[in-house]
Amino acid sequence: MTITVPGPTLGVVGGGQLGRMIAEAAAPLGVEVIVLDPTPDCPAAPVARDQIVGDFDDPEAIGRLAERTDALTYEIELADPDHLASASEDADVPVHPTPETLRTIQDKFAEKEMLSAADIPVPDYRRVDSVADLEAAVEEFGAVMLKARHGGYDGRGNIPVHSVDEAEDAIREVGSLDDPNALAETFVDFEREVSVIGVQGADEVRTFPVGENVHEEEILRETIVPARMSTATAERAQTVAREVLDALDGRGVFGIELFETPDSEILVNEIAPRPHNSGHWSIEGAVTSQFEQHARAVLGWPLGSTKQRAPTVSANILGTVDETQPAEVAGIENVLKSEAAHLHWYGKEQVYPLRKMGHITATAEDGGDVTDLLESTRELRDSLTFQ
Template sequence: MTSPLSTPGPTLGVVGGGQLGRMLGEAAGPLGIELIVLDPTPDCPASPVVRDQIVGEFDDEDAVRELAERSDFLTFEIELADPDLLERVETETGVPVHPSPDTLRTIQDKLVQKDALVDAGIPVPEYRAVDDAAELRAALDEFGTPAMVKAREGGYDGRGNAPIESPNDAESVLDSVAGPAMVEKFVDFERELSVIGVKGEGEIATFTTGENVHREEILRETIVPARAPEDVLERARSVARDVLELMDGRGVYGIELFETAESEILVNEIAPRPHNSGHWTIEGAVTCQFEQHVRAVTGRPLGSTEQRDPTVMTNILGDVEETQPAELHGLDTVFSTPRAALHWYGKRDVRPLRKMGHITLTDQGVNADGSAEDLDQLLARSRDLRDGVTFDKA
């Protein structure tokens, strides 16, 4: 049973204070839950909307202990959190950590993540661990080229991923990802899909399956519902639920999938936190992914994951050639467009391709299921809005 509310209410400590921490803070306030974030960047993006920020590294033991001492629950919004430290603090202080540190430990190493999925019978692309160029060339003899080389640890949002076109590039590609690596066989996919799932106390729920558009390994747009046949979408939901059953701990999980040319579903990667491809839920679903995460990790019942309307989310990325103070121009059209919503992440500086915000566009006039033609039009309108804003001062 959920405990009664009072003021001040319960406090959720979050390791990480970037844009996800900011949106968690925006979602937690109406629930009577206060946030404290731990982040190394003073005045981090989350700081204007949360009760307090502890300035410290994600693996700073003193800072994590202070966070636990001031919180009733702990979670994280970045995979760079230290699972061993979180596990130790949870054991010693009794402050629950969700998702579990062991889940974070599994997710942090892409090879361990893939092995866990395979052991559970969940389909993934073919892959191999590669410790040196000779092993990479041997794997390419089996997989063919192109293929994808991934850093096992530290990579997210496309960082640490490098396509390889020829065995002759083995040394340079391994140098570019740096550290222990793995290689995945190229997937001839029809679409990249994502399912945002959530685990509560004895509950599992999934949002409508989205379709992701990536360029240069960075998410550009998410279209919901995905423009895929219903049997493919059902298979995606089924695989996502299998993933959720495997994960330990309450919270939101972003599950990225490939729909192959043969209409099979393969798991690409999992994020044990709210995910960029779930930002559409703020306007497009009854209960957004951020509120669901706060509900889940604090032991509250989950909200409805029902989709309100067909929705497209477009990322606002840095369109500059070098780092400069962030100043976004061309916003009048966004503000004057009905059912368009701007989300600004509050980052002080813009860098090339840095995620600075997003725009969501919903269409109440479109059938709830959304025909492919209608969604194509909604996507085109969304791109026009996104392409009309710029950080370029010229």
């Protein structure tokens, strides 16, 4: 394959921080990015070639994006797979990962079925189409997490159910009694939450080192790389991640969230068909970032090295505010003064409680201790205050 620059133009449905970081990574490759996002002047807009203002499920806007670009992808699961498929066909431009993969991952039950069919270990789960289904699941497993099949993220649409008495109310919270459209999953008594960022290229697969993820209120707070787990378990996580990539169709980066159980088993929790928050460390911590890899993979270009450059921790800057307000953060001088930390501000105009506003990545000297690095990076992040 002969590749030339100026390269193709990449169309990205979604212009949030992921679209922004894809655009930042694509520019040095000679690849320009146009994003589609409903928010005028979205985070990606100032660094992308252009923004089309439109909804993620607006067929006309997706069509215009396809007409102006040479390949399509998305940075948000809310992208509409049907409209992506028709826009791709009409404009004769590829879309990756495939709309079929997006459709599967959008439906948490279908995702689990796909993984199970490929013999990939997942927590026990049951389809919930009625209150009776949920009651049966609770009786079988003792307690379950009820999850809406569609639309939940960062823990939204997830309701813990500890007894059959709670079944009706839980279903009302995720859907309707007539049509729960949900699944019930056993609680995994995990030792550790980890993730592997995988890249499916045109004819090669690569994975980044395992990251260890710290969640609170089901929102990612920090990622530690390498994960503080045994080599054998890390290798197992890599194997499972490669099995997941094998089971998925279409090129691109996938964020594969995993549980490590107390007996060192690896179970797949969730898959994101796009660069993932737990892969942000790769900008400074790996030879090639997940964002550059995503652009390369979607375009069918050779993938870059996923080798880790240094022990690395990333920490999210979340909206520590009580209500929506203009975004302004003080204390940045602490990050700038650090010899190890890098700021990534996403350029969002408004902050609301727990909104992802930016992140900090810090790298240690070779052989440096990641637990110390985690502490110092948290301190830095916690020194920031919304005004």
